[in-house]
Amino acid sequence: MSAVLRVAELNAAYAQTIDSDRLESWPDFFIEDCLYKITSADNHKRGYSAGIVYADSRAMLRDRVTALRTANIYERQSYRHIIGLPLIGATNPSGIAAETPFLVARIMRDGRTDVFATGVYLDVIRDDARGLRFAERVVVCDSRHFDTLLAIPL
């Protein structure tokens, strides 16, 4: 299978995991020593290092899921990810580089559906015996505005 199809399949599984509320499985898409960050195009362009989510280990991703399940308060909501085709870049020892556009609609408890975020995933994907996993997933949202709050990961 081509890299494009393999990465597209990975993204499809990633989206299904989040959108069907199986967040406990979400960290499994990452290697242990990963980077997951949510930022905006403006922040990314300026080289600002902080994100609104910044996790540099899979354990931190699991902690985020634990917090969302047990500690944080937010209205019931779900996402629908629409993920475009990946543009495959260079492959080097750290993995395959890919850039993939996404659109996420958010469906609120009261039935309201809005476009919550659009942007690109900037990925470095490890390809080893365990299949494809994210070494890095930097979520670059097109807008730096976030409506109300961001609970569920993008």
Added chain:
Amino acid sequence: MSTDTISPDHASVSNLCWPGDLTRVPFWAYRDRDLPKLEQQRIFEGAVWNFLCLESEIPDPGDWRATVVGRTPVVVARDADGTIAAFENRCAHRGALICLDDSGRGAKDFQCVYHAWCYDLRGNLRSVAFQRGVNGKGGMPPGFRVQDHGPRKLRTTTLHGLVFGTFANDTPPIEEFLGSDVLARFDRVLGGRKIEIIGRFVEVLPNNWKLYAENARDSYHASLLHLFFATFRLNRLSQGGGLTVSPNGGCSVSETIAPTEAVDRSYDGMRSAADDYRLEDLRMIDVVDEHLDRVRHQIVTVFPNFVLQKTQNAMALRFFTPAGVDRTNLEWIFFAYVDDTPEMRKRRLRHLNLGGPAGFVSMEDGCVGGFVERGITTAEDGAAIVEMGGAGVESQPTRATEAAVRGFWSMWRGMMGI
């Protein structure tokens, strides 16, 4: 958010009647459609210091940044002599924005795109295109003088690298405005340090700006709404700390001291204490006591709409402005010290997971104001109870108090004449 809500029929401010003392806040204060205009005139353009930007955003002459004072667009610019000027971002001619972008570097002057009226870096109108007409025809009348026209100007002041501005002539010096206790907390975090922005995000809140102003001053809710701290036993009201309110009532400091450790039973029976959760990656809470005072969490509020926050080793400015009676833009400016070691910088990035629109101890603040808005939809005659810690606005050695919320309202009422 729906905007077709019913507001009480108050024709003017004189009809708005505050029910009793500061322990009751009438719900119309968040919903009345006449208030935003009055708040713009009396609060944001009154005797307050509005946060404008960081000095480090405009380091050199000609550098500028566009922002808002309440809802009024404003430009902040570094003049040729290094001073910082601020003026309304509105062309004297037809009222168009003078600066369209968020920021710029090295400008020599500002030119309105509409008819090329030109301003210097202080906002003085310098020239009018075709003022003398073309080939002797048209042009401005001979009596038109550029020096008679121009945008309104603000006075600016700086405090440890932060730029503030005021439209009013009688605003006291910022040190006096804040009071010595609040000023000391600015010194703690910013004194003698060079800071730089490391992230900037806007959280769009579905509520009136004052609900967020209260939330930032409400030390009572912190470990009750934000269960992350309580769940992981990081912050409890029984932990040391306290609340300080400035002499003018409008500014405050809430502090939490690192626990000395003893079994804390104060939350027994509450939902937050049901289970014993532990973080897997403890680097989220590996605090370095940078100021050698064991303060883990410090929230400084400045009337009307600014917050300086240090939580563990994460630092942020919050700046929130009305975008409608039931909508607020909350800008998070994450910052760090320029001379951070790489390890400390990484630590700050991890600790920043506690703040911002997705923050473990801040995301709830994004939605709770909307819960109030929806709860009070038809309750224009009702009022909130703000009575924790009594009826006063004095500093208290506990965070189980709403004294700073009352302090906010005492200043708001004084300036609004309500």
